Amino acid sequence: MGYMEKPKATLLAEAVDCSPPLVARIWNGPQYQKKEIKETRLLTPSQEEALLAKVLHIIDTTGFITAIEIRADASRIAGKNVGHSWHIGFLDRNDEAIGTIETDKREEARMKVSEEDVLYYESILEDETKNTPAELFVNADEVGYQQFADTRRRSIIVRKKDINKPLHNPVDRSETRVSIMQGAALSSDSLIPFVIVKKPLRIQEHLIAGTRDGIDAILVESEGTTMTGSLFCDWLHSDCVPFIDKQREKLGLDIRTPAVLQIDNCRSHLTADALQICALNNIKMITLPPNSTQFLQPLDLGIFGSFKQHLQTLRRHNTHDTTEKVINIAVS
Incomplete structure (x- = not known):
């Protein structure tokens, strides 16, 4: 008994009035096999093992x-950006060794600003700053530069055995500390950072570290x-008076x-x-209502929020650097 030979797909398509490619695909069956899932990891197993050891x-x-x-x-090892979520796969592949936890916030007392104070402040600000050019409207604030724990929750990666421990953002009280007084006009022109250093101040070592006194920062x-x-x-x-003099001259x-x-109503500002x-x-000095800087001062709301985040990012691996290097990083 002979076997019927398969008709060509085109003849079959004509017989059923259908698309020849569709008929051919159904008649002949799948002509490919599913390929193995593409390797998506950017590091070789040995590179990832070395990264885990470093972590x-x-x-x-x-x-x-x-x-x-x-x-x-991982980006340095791979030679290109690994992407924002790459660490998730890394954690999954190494979940027997490391894990993620949420740090606890520091307890803090937050004082509320009364509506009456805000309204009174707004009326004074409107009266006292009317027709003031943006170039002559200066906001100023001081920020401490140290890797102390902040008040925000964040995810950190620890050994697997420690993921159930209540941990706080780490604090190193021995770390070098400096204070930076920074100011900016509403026109976005900024003052030179005013950096307060604990004695002794070694100008030459600051210069070697890359900070020029009076140019990159005013060091005291x-x-x-x-x-x-x-x-x-x-x-x-x-800092402030010379800046305002230059702004007036420019205008x-x-x-x-x-x-x-x-500026805020710190006692040292009101002598x-x-x-x-x-x-x-x-210069009209206008102070903010108590505990309202984070709500009412543009510098604190915008520029200083980004500046403090910049400091925290840079400081992570510079905890025990010299004062000179710390300051150079802070004003960079």
Whole structure:
């Protein structure tokens, strides 16, 4: 008994009035096999093993590592950006050794700002700053530069055995600390960072580290790193007043045009000497209601939020650097 030969797909298609390619595909069956899933990992097994060893070493040394650090190391090894979510697969593949936990927030007391204070402040601000050019409206604030725990929750990566432990953002009290007084006008022109360093101030070593005094930053020394009344007057004399004078000159104005300095109501800002310096240079100092900086000061809301995040990002691997290197990183 003979077997019927398969008709050509075109003849069959004509017989059933259908698409020849469709008939051929159905008649002949699948002509391919499913390929093995493409390897999506960017590192070879040996490279990933070396990365895991480094991650565990950092964890054992500092207590934790962050996802962004793992991705940065992986990108260096791969020679290209591994992507924002690459660490998720890395964690899954090595879940017997490492895991992710959420750090606890520090407890803090947050004081509310009364609506009456805000409304009163707005009325004063409108009256006192009317017709003030943006170039002469200066916001200023001080930020401490140290890797202390902050108040936000964040994910950190630890050894698997530690994922159920209640951990706080790590604090190294021995770390070098500096304070930075920074200011900017509403026109986006910025003042030179005013950096307070605990004695002694070694200008030559700062220069070697890449920070030029009076150009990249104004460096001053003190017994501590907290802003005091005398240091604030130094900032007014060496930084704020010269900046406002240049802004007036740029606009073709003179000292008869008042400038505005918006700042918090820290006691060191309100000394008689500071008020006199402002008065002599026709600068209206307007202080914010208590505990309202984070709500009402544009510098704190915008520029300083980004600046503090920049500091935290840079500081992660520079905890025990010299003061000179710390300052160079801070003002970079």
